[in-house]
Amino acid sequence: MKDSPQVTVLRLGHRPGRDERMTTHVGLTARALGADKVVLANAARNQADTVIDITDRFGGPFDVASTEEPKRLIRDFEGRVVHLTMYGEPVQDVEGDVRAAHAEEPLLVVVGAEKVPFEVYEHADWNVGVTNQPHSEVASLAVFLDRLFEGRELDRDWENPDRVVVPQETGKRVVDPDEE
Numbered sequence: 001m002k003d004s005p006q007v008t009v010l011r012l013g014h015r016p017g018r019d020e021r022m023t024t025h026v027g028l029t030a031r032a033l034g035a036d037k038v039v040l041a042n043a044a045r046n047q048a049d050t051v052i053d054i055t056d057r058f059g060g061p062f063d064v065a066s067t068e069e070p071k072r073l074i075r076d077f078e079g080r081v082v083h084l085t086m087y088g089e090p091v092q093d094v095e096g097d098v099r100a101a102h103a104e105e106p107l108l109v110v111v112g113a114e115k116v117p118f119e120v121y122e123h124a125d126w127n128v129g130v131t132n133q134p135h136s137e138v139a140s141l142a143v144f145l146d147r148l149f150e151g152r153e154l155d156r157d158w159e160n161p162d163r164v165v166v167p168q169e170t171g172k173r174v175v176d177p178d179e180e
C-alpha cells in the first residue's frame with residue numbers, strides 16, 4: 001500500500017477455458033485488498049483487460065501485467081516471495097515475520113491454479129497456509145492480504161475514479177466523484 005514497498009501478486013497456472021473467472025477474481029481481489037500489481041501467467045489477456053477496466057472505472061493506482069516466464073519472475077524477483085499453499089506454515093505463525101520483511105522490501109505473493117511446480121515451494125521465502133485445508137486462491141489471497149496490512153487496506157483512498165460507490169444501508173448508489 002501507499003508508502004510501503006510494493007506488493008505484487010503472481011497468478012500461476014491459468015488454464016484458458018477453465019480458470020477464467022478465478023483469474024479475474026485473483027486480479028480484482030489483489031486490487032481491492034491493497035496489492036499494487038498483479039501479474040497473470042499464460043496469456044490471460046481477457047482477464048487482464050477486465051482488471052484494467054475496473055481500475056479505470058473505480059480508481060487506482062493498480063498495475064496489471066502478463067508473463068510467459070513466471071518461474072523466471074519468481075527467481076529474479078528483487079524482494080521476498082510468499083507462496084500461498086494449503087501445505088504451508090500457518091499464516092498466523094508467520095505473518096509477523098512477513099510483515100517485518102515487507103516493511104523493508106517488496107513482496108511477491110504467488111497463488112496457483114492447478115498443481116504448482118515444486119521449484120516454487122523451494123524458491124519461496126515462506127510457503128504459507130491459510131488453514132491447511134483445501135480451498136481457493138481467491139480466499140487465501142484475501143485473508144493473507146488482510147493479515148499483511150492488518151485491515152488498513154479497507155480504508156484506502158482510490159485515485160482518479162470515474163465512479164464512486166456511496167455506501168447505503170439499503171440499495172445502491174453510485175456517483176460521479178465530482179458530485180460527492
Ligand SMILES: C[S@@+](CC[C@H](N)C(=O)[O-])C[C@H]1O[C@@H](n2cnc3c(N)ncnc32)[C@H](O)[C@@H]1O
Nearest residue numbers: 084085086111112116129130133135136137140
Ligand atoms: C485449487 S488450489 C489447487 C492446489 C493444488 N492442489 C496444488 O497442489 O497446488 C489453487 C490455489 O489455491 C491456493 N490455496 C488453496 N487452498 C489454500 C490454503 N489452505 N492456504 C493457502 N492457499 C491455498 C493455492 O495458492 C493454490 O495453488
